[in-house]
Amino acid sequence: MITIYHNPRCSKSREGLQLLELQDKPFTVVKYLNEPLSKQELTTLIKKLAINPIDLVRQKEAIWKEQYKGQELTDDAIIDAMVQHPSLIERPIVINGDKAVIARPAENIKSIL
Template identity: 80%
Template sequence: MITIYHNPRCSKSREGLQFLELEGKPFTTVKYLNEPLTKEELTTLIKKLGIAPIELVRTKEKIWISDYKGEELTDSEVIEAMLQHPNLIERPIVVNGDKAVVARPAEKIKDIL
């Protein structure tokens, strides 16, 4: 099953959702700002993406700049920051089985279909 972690306010996230709709494959939408991820879910996503936690952070967000920029954070601390402030999580994330991509641009979704 394909899942998109989506923020309706984000244009890139809406593009990813539209891409999936046009593909015509069934998928589930998780509005992760309304349905916060657990630590286990976020850690699993990061593993599927094959990236370091810091690579999933939106480092231009005000909360990152004010509270975390310039800090030497462990992977666990970065994950905790994303759990505390879900708007720090890059979007959209699309998962298909054991594969995942940050769909920026939306065409990256093709890589996991």
């Protein structure tokens, strides 16, 4: 099953959703700001993306700049920050089985379909 972690207010996220809608495959939409990820879910997602936690952080967000920027944070602390503030999570993220991509640009989705 394909899953997209989506923020309807984000144009890049909407582009990713549109690309999925054009495919002839079922998918699930998770509005992660309304349904926040647990620490375990986020950790699993980061492993599927094969990235470091900091690579999933929207570092230009005000929350990041005000509360975390310039600090030496462990991966665990970065994940905790994203769990506490889901708006820090880069979007959209698309998962297909054991594969996942940050769909920026949306065409990245095609690599896991």
